[in-house]
Amino acid sequence: MKMSVIGCGYLGAVHAAAMTSLGHDVVGIDVDPEKIASLTRGEAPFFEPGLPELLTASMASGQLRFSTDIADVAGCTVHFVAVGTPQRRDGHGADLTYVDAAVEALLPHLAPGDLVVGKSTVPVGTAGRLAVDVAATGAELAWNPEFLREGFAVKDTIEPDRLVYGVASERARQVLDEVYAVAVAAGTPVVETDYATAELVKTAANAFLATKISFINAMAEITEVVGADITLLADAIGHDARIGRKFLNAGIGFGGGCLPKDIRAFTARAEELGRGESVSFLKEVDAINLRRRERVIDLTVDAFDGRPHGRRVAVLGLSFKPHSDDIRDSPALDVAVRLHGLGADVVSYDPEAMANARRLHPQLTYADSAEKALAGAEVVLLVTEWPEFRALDPVAAAALVDRPVLIDGRNVLDPVAWRAAGWHVTGLGRP
Numbered sequence: 001m002k003m004s005v006i007g008c009g010y011l012g013a014v015h016a017a018a019m020t021s022l023g024h025d026v027v028g029i030d031v032d033p034e035k036i037a038s039l040t041r042g043e044a045p046f047f048e049p050g051l052p053e054l055l056t057a058s059m060a061s062g063q064l065r066f067s068t069d070i071a072d073v074a075g076c077t078v079h080f081v082a083v084g085t086p087q088r089r090d091g092h093g094a095d096l097t098y099v100d101a102a103v104e105a106l107l108p109h110l111a112p113g114d115l116v117v118g119k120s121t122v123p124v125g126t127a128g129r130l131a132v133d134v135a136a137t138g139a140e141l142a143w144n145p146e147f148l149r150e151g152f153a154v155k156d157t158i159e160p161d162r163l164v165y166g167v168a169s170e171r172a173r174q175v176l177d178e179v180y181a182v183a184v185a186a187g188t189p190v191v192e193t194d195y196a197t198a199e200l201v202k203t204a205a206n207a208f209l210a211t212k213i214s215f216i217n218a219m220a221e222i223t224e225v226v227g228a229d230i231t232l233l234a235d236a237i238g239h240d241a242r243i244g245r246k247f248l249n250a251g252i253g254f255g256g257g258c259l260p261k262d263i264r265a266f267t268a269r270a271e272e273l274g275r276g277e278s279v280s281f282l283k284e285v286d287a288i289n290l291r292r293r294e295r296v297i298d299l300t301v302d303a304f305d306g307r308p309h310g311r312r313v314a315v316l317g318l319s320f321k322p323h324s325d326d327i328r329d330s331p332a333l334d335v336a337v338r339l340h341g342l343g344a345d346v347v348s349y350d351p352e353a354m355a356n357a358r359r360l361h362p363q364l365t366y367a368d369s370a371e372k373a374l375a376g377a378e379v380v381l382l383v384t385e386w387p388e389f390r391a392l393d394p395v396a397a398a399a400l401v402d403r404p405v406l407i408d409g410r411n412v413l414d415p416v417a418w419r420a421a422g423w424h425v426t427g428l429g430r431p
């Protein structure tokens with residue numbers, strides 16, 4: 001099939017490239033000329049394992065091209081909308097400006113029988129509103145939310161856990177079955193719904209994941225008062241198959257371009273619908289999450305007896321999670337910036353996110369290796385659990401720092417081994 005992907009950010013660029021693996025011809029459209037220039041050179045504008053190889057192969061085979069000109073969707077019969085839906089500047093809900101602009105730009109280029117497929121995460125009710133304008137052209141709308149995780153985005157797109165088709169006709173379902181024929185033939189479960197359910201599935205999935213993380217972080221607030229161990233607690237409750245161990249890693253909390261903004265947008269939409277109380281717990285989920293960052297800052301300030309000014313802190317990690325260079329709402333970067341704001345001498349290192357961090361926060365000091373960040377540090381904060389930080393040798397690290405004080409914001413280092421090497425170790429929610 002010939003298809004377009006409107007919006008080539010994290011989601012759209014991966015989706016465009018992955019659709020070629022499913023056998024389709026794809027044109028990716030974005031309003032950002034730099035992004036399109038980079039993609040056209042076969043260079044991913046962000047770090048995503050496997051994406052550069054896929055881009056190169058798909059472009060070499062002629063199945064994939066990119067353009068800033070929406071008229072280049074000509075000849076495509078399926079059009080994915082994958083533009084951003086960030087938090088609004090006033091904080092109240094999702095900013096739908098980009099989705100509205102993308103659909104409006106697409107309308108004159110639609111032919112009767114085309115399918116417009118929304119992939120962006122939107123407040124419930126958006127698809128129903130957009131479907132009217134799309135139908136006026138003789139085309140049809142479907143909503144097909146995306147569940148990929150950054151860092152595993154290529155695999156998650158080619159081999160999704162499930163596909164959700166928010167459709168208004170049998171024909172739309174058939175077109176989506178054709179789009180995802182490879183995955184469907186491999187047995188991927190398909191859940192067919194109306195528009196509103198499809199929109200809510202996405203919002204509910206992210207709300208559930210955020211709630212699971214904040215649940216374990218709330219437990220961590222209790223375990224750290226009584227000297228209990230949150231990691232063992234998570235292991236023990238996680239053995240119950242009804243609970244499961246995934247997304248029970250306590251630490252500095254969740255960030256990124258999705259979970260934080262999506263729970264806030266959900267809360268705002270529920271309030272608009274007169275059902276704010278149904279999801280009021282998400283405000284607590286958000287508050288618990290943000291308190292974990294405060295905790296790391298407080299522990300650091302305490303490690304300097306309340307006077308962090310001019311004291312050297314090594315911050316290991318800046319991205320919101322490993323295997324990504326994304327710094328959107330990153331707890332790691334937030335902590336680095338705020339400690340700098342308190343006058344600490346913060347030296348940060350991240351294997352992939354430093355260029356993004358430097359652009360946004362040129363005031364911070366960046367080291368070009370973990371070892372250089374550690375040199376002369378009086379407190380070491382581990383805030384993104386990259387494999388290379390997990391593999392640090394505590395004896396070698398102790399030789400680099402001024403004072404062997406470690407705050408493990410992700411609970412990934414072995415406290416026994418680090419203490420044996422002379423470190424004073426504090427975890428989040430564990431002794």
Ligand SMILES: NC(=O)c1ccc[n+]([C@@H]2O[C@H](COP(=O)([O-])OP(=O)(O)OC[C@H]3O[C@@H](n4cnc5c(N)ncnc54)[C@H](O)[C@@H]3O)[C@@H](O)[C@H]2O)c1
Pocket residue numbers: 006007008009010011012029030031032035082083084085098101102105119120121122146147148149150257258
């Ligand atoms: N990033 C993820 O892991 C992920 C996963 C699932 C769902 N989502 C959802 O997908 C959507 C996109 O997220 P993202 O992380 O890719 O955002 P992003 O900010 O990385 O990318 C959005 C892209 O859309 C482009 N754009 C904006 N207006 C446009 C227009 N009118 N025409 C063409 N291009 C336009 C921007 O230039 C940008 O490149 C959001 O709704 C997000 O919640 C993201």
Ligand SMILES: O=c1ccn([C@@H]2O[C@H](COP(=O)(O)OP(=O)(O)O[C@H]3O[C@H](CO)[C@@H](O)[C@H](O)[C@H]3O)[C@@H](O)[C@H]2O)c(=O)[nH]1
Pocket residue numbers: 121146147148149150151206209213246247248249250251252253254255256257258259320321
């Ligand atoms: O036990 C855990 C698991 C995750 N996190 C943090 O939670 C955040 C989000 O992690 P993850 O969900 O893996 O990252 P995303 O790539 O943002 O993916 C989420 O957001 C996407 C965009 O909506 C969805 O498509 C995915 O299904 C959903 O997992 C990160 O800061 C993690 O460090 C924890 O603190 N503890």
